[in-house]
Amino acid sequence: MNVPPEQPVPTPQSGARHSVRAAGNEPMTLTDGGQGTGAPRLTDVDELTGLRGLRTWRDVYLFVFGCFVLWVVLLLALTMSYS
Amino acid sequence: MNPLDFAVLIGSLLAIAAYGTWHTRRHRSLDHYLRGDETIGWLTIGISVAATQASAITFISTPGQGYESGLDFVQNYFGMPLALILIAAVFLPIYRRLNVYTAYEYLGHRFDAKTRLLGAALFLVSRGLAAGITIYAPAIILSTVLGWRLDLTILLSGLLVIVYTVAGGSQAVTLTQKWQMAVIFGGMVAAFVILLMKLPASLGDAFTIAGGFNKLNAVSFSADPHRRYTFWTGLLGGFFLSLSYFGTDQSQVQRYLSGSSLRESRLGLMFNAVLKIPMQFFILLLGVMVFVFYQFEKPPVFFNHAAWQQAVRQDADGKLGTLQQEFNTACAQKEQWIHRWLDAKHAGDRTAETAAQSQALTALEHVNTLRADARAVMEKDDPGVTSNDADYVFVTFVLDHLPHGLIGLLMAAFFAAALQSKSAELNALGATTTVDFYRHLLKRDASDAHYLAASRWFTLFWGLMAIAFALYANLVENLIQAVNIVGSVFYPVVLALFLVAFFLKRVGGTAMFWGALVAQLLVLAVYLLHYRFPQLDFSYLWYNLIGCAACVLLSRILQAALGSTPKPVTATPAS
Numbered sequence: 014m015n016v017p018p019e020q021p022v023p024t025p026q027s028g029a030r031h032s033v034r035a036a037g038n039e040p041m042t043l044t045d046g047g048q049g050t051g052a053p054r055l056t057d058v059d060e061l062t063g064l065r066g067l068r069t070w071r072d073v074y075l076f077v078f079g080c081f082v083l084w085v086v087l088l089l090a091l092t093m094s095y096s
Numbered sequence: 097m098n099p100l101d102f103a104v105l106i107g108s109l110l111a112i113a114a115y116g117t118w119h120t121r122r123h124r125s126l127d128h129y130l131r132g133d134e135t136i137g138w139l140t141i142g143i144s145v146a147a148t149q150a151s152a153i154t155f156i157s158t159p160g161q162g163y164e165s166g167l168d169f170v171q172n173y174f175g176m177p178l179a180l181i182l183i184a185a186v187f188l189p190i191y192r193r194l195n196v197y198t199a200y201e202y203l204g205h206r207f208d209a210k211t212r213l214l215g216a217a218l219f220l221v222s223r224g225l226a227a228g229i230t231i232y233a234p235a236i237i238l239s240t241v242l243g244w245r246l247d248l249t250i251l252l253s254g255l256l257v258i259v260y261t262v263a264g265g266s267q268a269v270t271l272t273q274k275w276q277m278a279v280i281f282g283g284m285v286a287a288f289v290i291l292l293m294k295l296p297a298s299l300g301d302a303f304t305i306a307g308g309f310n311k312l313n314a315v316s317f318s319a320d321p322h323r324r325y326t327f328w329t330g331l332l333g334g335f336f337l338s339l340s341y342f343g344t345d346q347s348q349v350q351r352y353l354s355g356s357s358l359r360e361s362r363l364g365l366m367f368n369a370v371l372k373i374p375m376q377f378f379i380l381l382l383g384v385m386v387f388v389f390y391q392f393e394k395p396p397v398f399f400n401h402a403a404w405q406q407a408v409r410q411d412a413d414g415k416l417g418t419l420q421q422e423f424n425t426a427c428a429q430k431e432q433w434i435h436r437w438l439d440a441k442h443a444g445d446r447t448a449e450t451a452a453q454s455q456a457l458t459a460l461e462h463v464n465t466l467r468a469d470a471r472a473v474m475e476k477d478d479p480g481v482t483s484n485d486a487d488y489v490f491v492t493f494v495l496d497h498l499p500h501g502l503i504g505l506l507m508a509a510f511f512a513a514a515l516q517s518k519s520a521e522l523n524a525l526g527a528t529t530t531v532d533f534y535r536h537l538l539k540r541d542a543s544d545a546h547y548l549a550a551s552r553w554f555t556l557f558w559g560l561m562a563i564a565f566a567l568y569a570n571l572v573e574n575l576i577q578a579v580n581i582v583g584s585v586f587y588p589v590v591l592a593l594f595l596v597a598f599f600l601k602r603v604g605g606t607a608m609f610w611g612a613l614v615a616q617l618l619v620l621a622v623y624l625l626h627y628r629f630p631q632l633d634f635s636y637l638w639y640n641l642i643g644c645a646a647c648v649l650l651s652r653i654l655q656a657a658l659g660s661t662p663k664p665v666t667a668t669p670a671s
Contacts, residue, residue, distance in 0.1 A: 077180075081177040088170065092167075096310075
């Protein structure tokens with residue numbers, strides 16, 4: 014039942030640092046984002062968000078988390094106002 | 097409904113279906129059929145992901161939840177933004193790197209073929225069941241509204257979605273979803289505006305009434321395990337439910353993998369992470385405002401008109417007629433107390449306001465008791481009758497109180513919502529059957545055209561299966577809860593398969609497979625045993641945590657028992 018081996022399987026620990034087969038319109042190589050090495054070792058345009066004010070994905074995730082906290086606080090305020 | 101409503105309903109649905117079919121009629125390859133157009137941007141992906149999750153049940157049943165229980169159901173979505181962040185950061189890059197068609201291909205790469213097949217099979221079972229429920233929901237509405245036969249309505253709605261999904265594949269799903277969402281939100285926003293205009297009270301008074309009747313309790317930090325929706329169940333259970341649904345359910349994975357790049361897919365997910373909670377809040381608030389509206393307008397004793405009329409005809413003792421009269425009187429008394437309550441509030445008389453509010457609450461309890469009595473009589477006269485009418489609340493309001501034209505638009509919105517989620521489900525079921533079973537097990541070296549044809553046939557097969565299931569479904573406690581319960585029973589183990597795959601490198605395929613199988617049996621046992629042992633009747637959202645934790649632990653224990661660390665598993669993505 015096992016399928017023939019061909020390539021290492023990425024995990025969150027390994028995937029960002031291994032070059033793997035090109036996938037569709039994906040780039041051939043992947044980046045580590047340049048963290049800890051000074052300059053990017055590999056190129057990957059997908060790592061750039063292209064958003065003004067939210068330059069890195071970390072910024073985007075923090076923004077989304079902030080929105081979540083804001084919604085919860087507003088809903089809590091509504092609950093307390095009318096309870 | 098008048099001819100204008102029928103024109104809006106039929107015209108909009110057929111136009112969208114024809115548009116999707118025509119624009120996607122030529123498929124060059126299996127890749128194009130399963131992934132769609134590679135120029136798809138983040139907004140389209142975001143809408144497609146939202147549309148796949150938001151079925152007719154969302155727009156019919158959720159206002160009913162708001163009417164009955166208030167805003168607390170919104171907590172169900174608290175874990176979703178966090179889950180989507182994790183998926184965007186961890187799951188998505190791996191899927192894209194491996195160039196997989198289905199999420200379960202990854203399990204084959206990481207573990208082995210049997211674990212991949214287990215994950216795919218669990219998806220087919222759970223999504224196949226849910227597909228029947230999602231096709232059943234609009235059929236109930238239209239059969240009630242139009243007086244059509246239920247089986248005929250199921251067949252017509254099912255066949256329409258099959259036609260354009262089989263013909264156009266993933267791209268047709270995405271294209272039609274955009275327009276269907278436009279119809280849905282156009283209809284829902286218009287209904288909300290008309291509702292506010294029809295309210296005899298100001299918006300402030302409406303919120304006072306809703307709050308006074310405990311309909312605005314959106315957040316609860318209660319630790320009671322029997323309480324279904326709390327901050328904790330929503331954050332923890334909702335997190336795991338969302339993680340498994342968005343991260344491992346092929347109907348969602350296929351949506352965001354259709355993006356032209358990782359960036360577009362990620363932003364599409366983040367679009368949903370930001371907007372889902374306010375969207376659900378808006379739909380629930382719509383239900384709460386319908387509740388306020390019916391404090392000034394006498395509601396029906398039972399919102400399913402057809403079932404009520406049939407029960408009255410069968411009621412030889414005339415008990416329902418007597419209850420109807422008592423109900424009318426109780427509603428009138430309640431309305432008087434509400435007016436006194438608001439008058440006292442406007443006069444600034446806090447003591448009189450509190451006293452009138454208390455009397456209004458007592459009157460509301462009396463009204464609810466009479467409704468419960470009526471349901472009991474209906475059930476006694478006909479044990480097969482469905483006594484839960486929450487799913488009919490919003491539809492009844494639309495039909496009885498919205499202007500013609502808008503009624504047709506709302507009916508089109510409900511129908512469109514059913515079609516958009518149904519099409520994504522069929523697309524995913526067809527893809528998984530083709531890629532994970534047919535191509536992987538039965539026919540490995542056929543041509544691309546052969547797999548394209550097979551994918552179409554499997555999509556057709558699942559469409560017909562969903563219709564067959566819907567024909568034999570009964571109205572369960574509440575449709576949206578039923579879908580979530582089915583998901584909570586099957587998703588946690590699938591999620592655990594992926595979590596172990598991503599984060600526990602030392603667990604191999606055999607330990608994972610048997611651990612998952614035992615964990616799935618455990619969740620099923622807990623679910624079934626709650627019927628016999630009421631102490632096990634805790635919120636179904638906890639199944640997500642229990643099943644997932646059990647599966648992870650069992651796989652670790654089994655791997656330790658097996659004694660050896662598995663070799664790194666390697667595989668070809670196209671197997």
